[in-house]
Amino acid sequence: MNNLSMTYRFDYIEPYWQQEWEKRRLFEQADLPDSKKPKYYVLEMFPYPSGQLHMGHVRNYTLGDVIARYKRAQGYEVLHPMGWDAFGLPAENAAKIRGISPAKWTMENIATMRASLKRLGFSLNWDKEFATCQPQYYGQQQKLFLDFMKVGLVERRESSVNWDPVDQTVLANEQVIDGKGWRSGAPVEKKLLSQWFLKITQYAEPLLQGLKTLEHWPERVKIMQERWIGRSEGITVHFQLENSTTNLPEHFKTIDVFTTRPDTLFGMAFLALSPDHPLSTYLAASNNQIAEFITEAHRLGTSEEVIEKAEKKGIKTGLRVLHPFIKNKYFDVWIANFVLMEYGTGAVFGCPSGDQRDLDFATKYNIPFNTVIIPKGENPETYPVSNSPFTNKGILINSHFLNGLETHQAKELIIKRLEEIGVGRKTVNWRLRDWGISRQRYWGCPIPVIHCPNCGIVPVPENQLPVILPEDVDFTLSGNPLDNHPTWKYVTCPHCQADSVRETDTCDTFVDSSWYFARFTSPHYSAPTNKSAVDFWLPIDQYIGGIEHAILHLLYARFFTRAMHDAGHVSVNEPFKALFTQGMVMHESYKDALGEWVSPEEIEKTPLGLVKKGTNENISVGRIEKMSKSKKNTISPSAIVKRFGADTARWFILSDNPPERDMEWTEEGVIATYKFLQRLYRIITKIAKDTIANPPLTATISEAAGNLRRTVHLTISSVTEALDAFAMNVAIARLHELINALAEAEKFKNEIGMDYVRREAAQNFVLLCGPIIPHIAEDLNTLLSQNSKLVAESAWPTFEEKFLIASKITIAVQINGKLRGTLQVKPDTEQDTIVKRAREEKTVAKFLEGRQVIKIIHVPNKIVNFVVRG
RNA sequence: GCGGAUGUGGUGAAAUUGGUAGACACGCCAGACUUAGAAUCUGGUGGCGUGAGUCGUGGGGGUUCAAGUCCCUCCAUCCGCACCA
Numbered sequence: 001m002n003n004l005s006m007t008y009r010f011d012y013i014e015p016y017w018q019q020e021w022e023k024r025r026l027f028e029q030a031d032l033p034d035s036k037k038p039k040y041y042v043l044e045m046f047p048y049p050s051g052q053l054h055m056g057h058v059r060n061y062t063l064g065d066v067i068a069r070y071k072r073a074q075g076y077e078v079l080h081p082m083g084w085d086a087f088g089l090p091a092e093n094a095a096k097i098r099g100i101s102p103a104k105w106t107m108e109n110i111a112t113m114r115a116s117l118k119r120l121g122f123s124l125n126w127d128k129e130f131a132t133c134q135p136q137y138y139g140q141q142q143k144l145f146l147d148f149m150k151v152g153l154v155e156r157r158e159s160s161v162n163w164d165p166v167d168q169t170v171l172a173n174e175q176v177i178d179g180k181g182w183r184s185g186a187p188v189e190k191k192l193l194s195q196w197f198l199k200i201t202q203y204a205e206p207l208l209q210g211l212k213t214l215e216h217w218p219e220r221v222k223i224m225q226e227r228w229i230g231r232s233e234g235i236t237v238h239f240q241l242e243n244s245t246t247n248l249p250e251h252f253k254t255i256d257v258f259t260t261r262p263d264t265l266f267g268m269a270f271l272a273l274s275p276d277h278p279l280s281t282y283l284a285a286s287n288n289q290i291a292e293f294i295t296e297a298h299r300l301g302t303s304e305e306v307i308e309k310a311e312k313k314g315i316k317t318g319l320r321v322l323h324p325f326i327k328n329k330y331f332d333v334w335i336a337n338f339v340l341m342e343y344g345t346g347a348v349f350g351c352p353s354g355d356q357r358d359l360d361f362a363t364k365y366n367i368p369f370n371t372v373i374i375p376k377g378e379n380p381e382t383y384p385v386s387n388s389p390f391t392n393k394g395i396l397i398n399s400h401f402l403n404g405l406e407t408h409q410a411k412e413l414i415i416k417r418l419e420e421i422g423v424g425r426k427t428v429n430w431r432l433r434d435w436g437i438s439r440q441r442y443w444g445c446p447i448p449v450i451h452c453p454n455c456g457i458v459p460v461p462e463n464q465l466p467v468i469l470p471e472d473v474d475f476t477l478s479g480n481p482l483d484n485h486p487t488w489k490y491v492t493c494p495h496c497q498a499d500s501v502r503e504t505d506t507c508d509t510f511v512d513s514s515w516y517f518a519r520f521t522s523p524h525y526s527a528p529t530n531k532s533a534v535d536f537w538l539p540i541d542q543y544i545g546g547i548e549h550a551i552l553h554l555l556y557a558r559f560f561t562r563a564m565h566d567a568g569h570v571s572v573n574e575p576f577k578a579l580f581t582q583g584m585v586m587h588e589s590y591k592d593a594l595g596e597w598v599s600p601e602e603i604e605k606t607p608l609g610l611v612k613k614g615t616n617e618n619i620s621v622g623r624i625e626k627m628s629k630s631k632k633n634t635i636s637p638s639a640i641v642k643r644f645g646a647d648t649a650r651w652f653i654l655s656d657n658p659p660e661r662d663m664e665w666t667e668e669g670v671i672a673t674y675k676f677l678q679r680l681y682r683i684i685t686k687i688a689k690d691t692i693a694n695p696p697l698t699a700t701i702s703e704a705a706g707n708l709r710r711t712v713h714l715t716i717s718s719v720t721e722a723l724d725a726f727a728m729n730v731a732i733a734r735l736h737e738l739i740n741a742l743a744e745a746e747k748f749k750n751e752i753g754m755d756y757v758r759r760e761a762a763q764n765f766v767l768l769c770g771p772i773i774p775h776i777a778e779d780l781n782t783l784l785s786q787n788s789k790l791v792a793e794s795a796w797p798t799f800e801e802k803f804l805i806a807s808k809i810t811i812a813v814q815i816n817g818k819l820r821g822t823l824q825v826k827p828d829t830e831q832d833t834i835v836k837r838a839r840e841e842k843t844v845a846k847f848l849e850g851r852q853v854i855k856i857i858h859v860p861n862k863i864v865n866f867v868v869r870g
Numbered sequence: 871g872c873g874g875a876u877g878u879g880g881u882g883a884a885a886u887u888g889g890u891a892g893a894c895a896c897g898c899c900a901g902a903c904u905u906a907g908a909a910u911c912u913g914g915u916g917g918c919g920u921g922a923g924u925c926g927u928g929g930g931g932g933u934u935c936a937a938g939u940c941c942c943u944c945c946a947u948c949c950g951c952a953c954c955a
Contacts (some may be wrong), residue, residue, distance in 0.1 A: 220874055224950060227873070232954075259955060272955095312953080338953045348955045356871085357953060431954065550950080655895075656882050662948095664882075672896060675909085682910095730884070733894035740894090812890040817936040819890055846922095857935050863889050867935045 008681040010645030014775040018121055026792050027068075028127045031522040031533035033077050040076035041537045042068045043517055045545030045553070046083045049109040049131070050090065053116040055585040055627055055653070055665060056546065058637045062650045063582055063659055063728070064544050065122045069771035070723050072123070073796035079537055081520040082117065082124045084110050084131035087138075087444045087509045095443075095475045102443040103471065106133055116638055120646045121774050123792065130523045132512035133443070137519065139466025140528040141511065142448040146459050147528075147567040148198065155197045156457065159436055163191035168479035169440050190298065195438040196447055196505065200559045204229055204430045206573070207558055216578035218660075221550045228551050230431020234260035235415050236345060237424045239271060239321040242330055252279050255321060255333070258344030258429050262418065263410035266399035267351040267372030269362050271321050272314060272334045276341035283317055283335075290315060290335060297337040312361045313337045324423045325400065336361060344429055352389060359389045370398045376406065435556065437508040442473055442481040444506030452493035452500040461494050467502070480504055513553055514560035517543075518570055528569050535571045543576040550581070580726055583662040585653070587633040589622035599632040600667075624664050635665055644674045647773035651677060654728040654772060676736075680769075681776060683743050684762050688783035690749065691759040701753025703807065704745065708754070710806060711741045712761045713799035719768050720796070732772070738765055759784065764797045813838045814865040815847045823864075831858040838864055 021027065029035075044064035047057055068080040084106075091102035098105075110131060117124065130137050148154050162171040166184035170193070181188055200207075208229045211222045239255045241248065255271060273280050275297040284291040293315040314336035323329040331349075338357050339348055350358035352369040362369050373394045374383045380397045393407035401417070402410040418424030438447070446467040448460040460467055470488040473481040482489060482504040493500040515528070521537040522530035545553075554576070561575040590598040592612060603610050603619055610619040627634045640649050652673040657663040701709075715738040722731035742761055748754055763784050770777040770791040777791045811823040811834060821841045825834060835856060838844050848866060855867040 220950080223874065227951065230954070234955085257955080261955075336953095338955095340954070343954045345955095350955090355955070357955085429954085547949085658883085661876095661883095666882095666896085668896065669882085676895090679910090727884095729882090730894085733884070736894050810890075814890080814936070817889090817934090822890070843922095855935065857889090859889055859936095863936085865889080865935055 007678055007685070008776065008779070010647060010775065011642075013779055014121060014646050015119070017775045017778045018118060020778070020790065021123070021792055024790070024793075026790070027072075027078075027080065027123045027125050029077060029079065029125065031525070031530055032536055035077050037075055037077040039079065039537060040071040040542075041079045041540045042071065042542045043079075043081065043520070043540050043544070045543075045549065046085050046513070046516060047113065048085045048088060048090075049106055049113055051109040051112060053113050053637045055635060055637055058120065058649060059582055059585055059653050059659070059663070060544060060546070061117065061120065061122050062653050063580070063726075064542075065124075065650075065774075066654070066723070066728060066771040067542055067544075068123050069774060069792065070796065072792070073767070073770065073794065075795065078123075079128075079520070080122075080124055081128040081523075082122075082126065083129055083516060083520065083523075084113075084133075085509065085513050085516070086110065086131040086133035087506075087512055089441065089443070091443045092441060092475065092481075099475075101471065103133065103469075106131070106443075116641075119638070119641055120649065123774070128520050128523050130519070132445070132509075132516065135466045135468050136524070137516075138445040138512070139468075140519065141445050141507070141515070142460070142465050142467060143462065144515065144528050144564065144567070144569070145448060145507075146462065146465075147569070148563055149459055151563075151567055153199050153202065153563055155199055155434070156194055157197060158192050159195045159197075160190050161193050161195065161436075163189045163193075165189055166478070170438070193438075195436045196503075197434040197436050198511075198559075198563075200435045200556075201430060201432055203559050203562050204231070204432050206562060207432075207555065210558065210562075210574055213574060214576075214579070217576070218579065218581055221547070221554065221579060221581060224550045225555055228432065228555065232260050232429050232431075234258055234427055234429060235262045235418060235424045236427040237262065237265070237324065237349070237418060239324070239349070240423075241333075242320040242322065249282075252282060255279065255347050256345040257347045257349050258427060259349065260429075261351070261354060261407075261411075262414045262424070263396060263399075263402060263405075263407050264351040264354040264372055265323075265325070265349070265414060266396075266402065267353040267370050268323060268331060268349045269352050269358070269367045269369035270331050270334055270350040272336035272339050272348050272350055272361070273317070274339040274341040274346040275335055275337060277335070277339075277346045280317075280335045290317065293335060312357055312364060314361060314365065324418060324421065332367075334361075334365075342433065343431065354389050354391055356389055356391065372396060372399050373407070435508075435559075437511055438505040439508055440480040440483070440504070441506055442469070442475075444509060445512060446482070447503045447505050447507060449503040450491055450493060450500050451503065452496065452498055454498050455493055455495045458494055458500070464494070482506070510552060510556050514556045515564060517557070517575060518561070518564065528564070531569075531571075534569070538570060538572045539575055539577040542578045542580065544580045544582060546584070547581040554579070580660070582659050583657065584626045586624045586662050586664045587627050587635060587666075588664075589625050589631045589633040590619050591622055592617050592619055597630070597632040600635065626662075627665070640670065644670055645677075645775075647776050648674045648677055651732070651773050655732045656729060658729055659726060677773065677776060680739055681780065683739060684766065684780045685783060686746075687742065687758050687762040688780070691755045691762075701757065702748070702751035704748035704751050705753035705757040706807065708741060708745045708761055709757045709803050711738060712757075712764050713803040716764060716768065716797045716799040717804065720799075723771070728772070735765070735768060735772075738768075767791060767794055767797045770794070809861055811838075811861070812863040813841065813844055814863055815844065815868060817865060820844050820847050827861055831856070831864070834858065834864050838866075 042064055044060045064080065068078050072078045086106050091106050094100055094105045095102050132138060145154065164171050164181035164184050164186055166186040167181060171181055171188060180186060208226065208231055211226055214222060237257045237259065239257060241253045257271065275294040280294060284294050314334040317333045317335060319333040320330040321333055323331065339346065350361060352359040352362040353371045354373050373390055373396055374380060375390060375394045396402040396405050396410045402414060405413065415424065415426055446469060448465060448467045450458045450460060452458050470485055473485055475481055477484045489502045489504055491500050491502055492498065517540055518529050518534050518538065522533040557575055561570060562573055564570045565573055590600065590603055592598050598612060598619055602613055604613045610621065611617060612619055625631055625633060637649065648670060652670050655673060656669060715734050718734045719731045722734065742758065742765065745754065745758055766777050766780045766784060774792065781791045805827060808824050809827050811825055812819055813821040813823060821843050823834065823837055839848065848868065851868040853866050853868050857865040857867065
């Protein structure tokens, strides 16, 4: 493959067309365009400027570009912007390791990646570009933050965080590996810190309900969000402590327990508190054993594997609670390691008959219990007393006034009774937590707040926005550089002029990406949004990105949109009308004899198998995995573009798989695509040379010409349909068919009408290819077109029904549903004629011989089926 | 454990309302051109069978004239969430 032929010189032609598009400003528009065209906003998730584009980006942006170009051709005013999710830890790490300022590092990366994107020929509106690390952007974000503060969506409260004592910073859960900080390796501590929260829980219900309106979202993303929001209906029961425990503070004398299964209340065997429950903490203060138990429980960690294996453990507190309905019936209050403080009320009542954990716990500590629920239809007398609990809905037994009722009836009744006697109230519980956005880091959006010893928390006055990140910071010290900055953090209070301190926390970078799509509609405006522009463009008609953002980014963005709506910044409630989640780009992975990963570039194919270049060491082929630096199985997009061109990369990345599925990047595939595009170029070039631009169309054309014209119109129809369905792979298959038909048609080039039809076919083909391989399309278009319009300015081809009709069609002949032959007939041939002709077929006649035809089923233009007996 | 997908040739995959399974492509085989290779072009390519045929969309069952498609059931793989009360 050293000798790849090259009739089409992409290496200078692609940049030529890219400049041409730019010159004509084809992809730009005003914030509020004055055209009368309907709008279409297509957006791909903007990249983090790591420095290099990867194949995932190429797939993502190619998909978006196909849609953008296709919609533009269909007459839409298309907004297709690009920007940079530019804040984040890697820039700070670069600063620490290499002494480059985060800003410089980031802007250099952006420059590299912007050039790569441009080289791929994406039809982006670069006029609207911004990076989230620019004060013009994050200043407006600070404005939003203050607006959210005004409407009560911001709260400062203590929260327990993962604290790296060496790096002096908060770690996200993902950055804690085996209980240790991912960078420092130091054991992570739990620490209570004052943190800023956005009250996303206020929007739990609308965010849940809103999912139902998102018809064009993948079902699984909606289900993931639904489960994440986690609405559950139940009741909070107030358990009274035994009267004798008088030495407790008043508010501890009732323990609230949230349950979705109040029907099993008569099966209660114990009450268990979370180790983090306020009462547990209170008791620990005066009881060493309890304190020790709690410490032990914390040490266990919260990772999944640990939880999986962890034994249910508990300790008695010595307290007892009274059953709400059974007089003088008391239950021990335990502190148990399996009760989560984060969910419900941090306390549960244990019902071993209906819950596996409760049963495990009761068995371990010999706690007696009743069976209260059994499957419907079972005999209460003979149903085996639980060695495994029955956790489904069933029939209540041993439950006083609930006996014999089904779960849903029992629930209803007991909730009513509990409410009547005032020891419970119906509650909706959510799994969704408020969003802690404080990060003790430099490279993020400063939270625009000042701490004044007199006035408390004071928002930075709007006329002092943006609060700009200082550039003279020291990354050699540990902790947050903003906190260590000598002057930036000290200010005077805007109210009372007292010496005050700036908030040194910055925003979680997910905040930056929660509203960028709105900012794109007016990126230079003096407020977060320009209402007329944002209302014109939103919602986004098509959003495209990876499934990894199914929950966090997409949920935060939905929340922000609603919050911005309520603060008067946008009019929509849901930002993304349609969402498409693309699959990953995978590649084979390779290992050497020592088991070390080896990159594809270091490998050579030999007759004896794969070996390492230079050393001839044997290489074993591993699994096909997601491209990643750690597995060294990445392929650099720029290397591919350099060698094969942008159009090759674009076509290949779309051609093999449905876009929502994972795809494997293979060298063979790229080379095959490259060869195909060369062939395509040769075939169309030849047609351009051979045919005359505008011959008179004769009244009747030959059959071959008619067939070709039919293929063209079928292709227009099917490619359009495929693109609408996001089936780029199918669209490409249809384009293959058309080019094959064009190659075939050369044999009939002298037949009547062929000259004209071939040229027309080639012109249509070029337009249909435009969204996928825009450079080749432009180039070929200049050979075929009679006007100076570029493909990027041309309308999408339309097909005519009359040309879709075939002169002959094939009918399948079945006997008892089995194919026994085919017939060539004119369309809409009568059943009688078809049956007669079918009976004349040799094989059909053979199978019908001596058998009685009971029934004939005829589906016009498709099949005829003889139902026979014998 | 809960939830969601997916399962079709050697490979990636197509397949309106159920209506000729495997479109299109990769790979492979054969041939042409070539000193040779590369590139290109032509033809072939689901399994079994010399053949007529026959089997075939994860397994089993069902509905139907007809099932990849609808129903029941089982299996496998992948993904997400997970001590959620």
